[in-house]
Amino acid sequence: MPDRLTSQPVLVVATGHTLSLALIAGAELLAAHDDPAPRGQADALLPAVRAMLGGQRPARIVVETGPGSFTGLRIGIAAARALGLAWGVPVAGVSSSLLTAAPFLRDADTPLWVALAAPRGQVWLEPIGRPDGRSLADPVALRPGMPHAVAADAALVGTGLLPGVATRLAGDPPCASNARFLTGCLGDPIARYVRPADHVGA
Template sequence: MRTLAIETAAEACSVALFEDGNLVAHRHELVGRGHAERLIPMIAEMPERGRAELILVDCGPGSFTGVRVGLAAARAFGLAWGARVSGYSSLALIAATAFAEPDAPPTLTVAIVGGHGEYFVQRFGEGVVAITPLASLKPEDAAAFCGQDPIAGSGAEAMRAAGAPGRAIAVHPDARNTALLPPALTALSPSPIYGRAPDARLPA
């Protein structure tokens, strides 16, 4: 089976094409805010223009725009190709990548930049098992949440600066690392995970 993985929830835009679990092609670029401009051309550069039977897409949390760009593209290609569309969490992907390192710890905290000065944090154990729910916290509270864990993700150095003692693990989301996720973690509904309550409120 051919699988196309899409990753747009962070600063990078990346796509990976797998055939029966083997990596066939991969593109990864640090684009900042340019996901909408780069994603479709990157998919078009894949063999057979990326056509696949299964599309995996990062549901977040992460960049609000990036998450929505990836989901919109995945849903559109799913309709066009008659492909199944399934989601995964950006934090689980970072954890899976960190656990694949040679000196991987038994537990770790993933911390990434959130909105309004907060950080999205979640603890994981071996096998990419979530130990805590996803939380969105101010830096000091997020640093306390990390405890003694090593910290992976874009917020790792900020956590250390805020007082978390654990070492920083330099890993970031990359579509090709979706192969490291357990099957249960690539079966999310393709809907956005925002990680915090919306700012808008219904009028009283």
């Protein structure tokens, strides 16, 4: 069910592409930790959370739900749920695409395409509505050479490359601190896989 962020401190956990953490209160960024290494989240996540919070306890947790690394997403979601249970705070989910697109949602009313680099040269592609941040279609995995429906002048964000699309607003992976730009479109902390979970490559 969609939910909204509040002015209470929120811990944001993103592990589907990098290790990215943030503590936000409404639109204010209180603290952040970003590690570009895509591996080792299981060992690094909880110490990084503890160091960033410095003894604070958030009022809620928001965790990245994908599309992203199968293992990375599971690590982040499991940790977020465990911390939520231990602290007695609610846990919500936010898609990787929305965490990438969030800073650009208010700039126009046309769709924003999110392209995220995926294994074996693939791209996870998803259109996001502006300014509300709704997913306009399920994410798809594009293999190298596959055609796509993104116009050459479309607004594009993310780490994935799309042939023929020139307008790239940003080339960053999902970032936890971008959650401060969101006003809604949160959901349950359940992983969003482009393919069934046994297809770990996509």
